[in-house]
C-alpha cells in the first residue's frame with residue numbers, strides 16, 4: 059500500500075517565540091532552524107519579518123537548509139490600502155523565504171469587533187494578499203485564524219474566506235484553533251465538512267493546547283483529511299502552548315494507523331534525533347527538560363519499582379510502549395528505597411561498574427543507599443551523586459581534592475552610593491596534590507560565593523572546570539528521621555552538552571549546597587578523565 063505524504067510545519071520560531079519568558083536571538087533561531095532541518099521538518103516558520111529587528115535580521119541572511127522550506131509569517135493587508143502599498147506585507151514578500159504564511163480572519167465576530175471592517179472587505183483583503191504572494195513566485199499558505207470558532211458561528215462566511223484564499227492561489231489552507239478550546243471530536247467533524255465543501259483544496263491544522271488536547275486535535279484533523287500539521291518543539295507557545303511536535307512526530311512514525319497510512323519527511327534514522335532536538339531547545343532557553351514529557355523526557359523510560367525494573371530487564375515490552383532508542387532517549391533504572399538488587403546492578407553497569415550479584419559489596423551499597431534515602435537523600439534525580447557514592451564504596455573514586463574548611467559571611471550594609479546592598483564572601487581552604495589553596499570569592503548569595511571560591515583555583519584541575527555551568531538549583535525542606543533537614547539538588551552542564559545532577563542533605567542549607575557543589579565538580583573531573591595524584 060502506498061502511503062500518503064503528511065507535511066510537518068514547525069512554528070517554534072514564530073508561535074513558540076510568543077511564550078512568556080522566551081526571547082530568541084538571531085543566532086538561537088539559526089541554530090534551531092538547522093536542527094529542525096536535520097530532523098527532516100518540511101517547513102520552518104522563522105518569524106515575522108518587519109515586525110521586529112530579530113526577525114528581520116533572521117530573514118536577511120542566507121540559511122543553508124538541506125530539506126526544509128523557510129517560511130515568512132505575516133498578516134493579510136490592512137484595509138484601505140492596496141496589497142502593493144502595504145509596508146507590512148511588503149516586508150514579508152521581500153524576505154528571503156521560500157514560502158509565506160499569511161494569517162487572516164475567518165470569524166465574522168472578529169471581523170466586526172477586531173478589524174471593524176465589512177465582511178466583504180475582509181474577503182477582498184485575503185484574496186489580494188494571497189494573490190500578491192503567489193505573484194511573487196512564493197508558495198502561499200493561508201492561516202485561517204479562529205477557523206473552528208468562526209465555522210460554528212457562521213459556517214458559510216468561514217468557508218467563503220477559505221475559498222477566497224484558495225482561488226487566489228493558496229497551496230495550503232491552515233485551519234487554526236487559535237483559542238485552543240475546540241475538542242477533537244468537533245475538529246474531526248468540522249474538517250470533514252470543510253473538505254466536503256471544498257474538494258481540491260489542501261488543508262493544514264494548527265492547534266493550541268488550552269484543553270491539553272492539541273496533539274489529539276491534530277491527530278483528529280489528520281484522520282479527517284488534513285495533510286499538514288503545525289506545531290512546536292516541546293509544545294512551546296503562548297498560554298498553554300501549541301501542539302507538541304516532540305509527541306506528534308514519534309506517534310505518526312511509530313503508531314498505527316498513522317505509521318502504515320502516512321509518510322513524512324522524517325526517516326526512522328532522523329527520528330533518533332528527536333530527544334536531542336528537544337533538549338537543544340531547553341538548552342537554548344536555559345530550562346531544565348520536562349522530566350515527564352512523552353517520548354523525550356528524562357523520565358519517559360524510567361523505572362523505579364523493584365518489580366517494574368526487574369520485569370523491564372527481562373523484556374522491555376513489559377513496561378515500555380516503544381523502544382527508547384527509537385526516539386534517541388534511554389532507559390533508566392532508578393535507584394530508590396524500593397530498589398532491589400537487580401536495579402542496583404543495572405544502574406552500576408550503566409555507570410561502567412560491573413559487579414557480581416553475589417558480591418558482598420552489593421548488599422553493603424544497597425544498605426547504604428537505603429540509609430541515605432532515609433536521611434533525605436534522593437538519587438532518582440541525582441545519578442551523578444549515586445555514581446560517586448558507589449565508586450567511593452567500592453574504592454573506585456580518585457581523591458581529586460580535599461576541602462579542609464570553608465567559611466561564608468553575608469553582610470548587608472550601605473555602599474558608597476548610599477544604597478542598601480547584601481554581599482556574600484566565601485573562603486575555601488582546599489588541598490590538591492599536597493598543596494593547599496586559600497580561595498576567596500564574593501557573590502550575590504552564599505552559594506554563589508562558595509561556588510566561586512571552590513572553583514577559583516583547584517590547581518591542575520582548574521582547566522577541567524572552565525566550561526562547567528550551574529543550570530538549576532532546587533531546595534526542599536523535608537522532615538526526615540526526627541528533624542527537619544534541607545535537601546539541595548544542583549544540576550550542572552558543560553560545553554559538550556552533558557548534564558548531570560547531584561544532591562546534598564544537611565540541617566544547614568549552606569552545608570547541603572556545598573555538598574552538592576563538590577559532588578558536581580568531582581563528577582565533572584571523573585567524567586572528563588582528570589588524573590588523580
Ligand SMILES: [Zn+2]
Pocket residue numbers: 073236264266300
Ligand atoms: Zn498559533
